[in-house]
Amino acid sequence: ESPDDQIAEINLIMEQVSSHYSLIAPVLIRLKTCYNEIYSVKSTKEDNNEDAIKIAxxxxxxxxxxRKNNLLKENEVNLNHSLCHLQTQIHTREALINEKTALIVSVLQEIPVSQDVSRKEFMVDWLNQKIKSGFDCSKELELLLNLPVNENNDKEASKNAIKENSGAQEH
Known part of the structure; x- marks a missing residue:
């Protein structure tokens, strides 16, 4: 029997014997105690069910x-790997830039003052020397060799630059 059926049965018994109360008072007290125990067990079960639902x-x-925390940790690891990769790329590119800058500075210091050798000839010779000494200047040499050949071009460009600079200073 379910607790509700038992409670209904107890209520029926209490109604039937209420006319003979003095004879059955101890029985009624015992029934009331049983009723309270059944009710408390029922409410405890309901509370336990509610607690179990909340716990679930x-x-x-x-x-x-x-799961979300694990995803965040995984994303952090991936971002750290990406950051390390980017830092490596930056350092590599900085090293290449520094190498090219050093080449440019050294070529600027070695440019002859004499007009007998064109700048293009000098640059080709200089780049060939650098390539022989282990520097990777093949792209620069290729670009330089693809420029049109005009011996007077260097001299005219220098004269035009001087004229433009002197004209700009007058204004």
Whole structure:
């Protein structure tokens, strides 16, 4: 029997014997005690069920938060790998820039003052020397060799630059 059926049966018995109360008072007290015990067991079961539901919901939330936390940790690891890769690329590019800058500075210091050698000839010779000494200047040499050949071009460009600079200073 369910607790509700038992409670209904107890209520029926109490109604039937209420006319003979003095004879059955101890029985009624015992019945009332049983009734209270049954009711408390029933409410405890309901409370336990509600608690179990709440615990299950909280466990689901904890699982969800753990999954989210694991994803965040995984993303952090991936971002750290990407950051390390980018830093490596930056250092590599900085080294290349520094190498090219050093080449440019050294070529500027070695440019002859004499007009007998064109700048293009000098640059080709200089780049060939650098390539022989281990520097990777093949792209620069290729670009320089693809420029049109005009011996007077260097001298005219120098004269035009001087005229433009002197004209700009007058204004």
């Amino acid at each position: 919901e909280l466990n689901e939330k904890v699982k969800f938060l753990n």
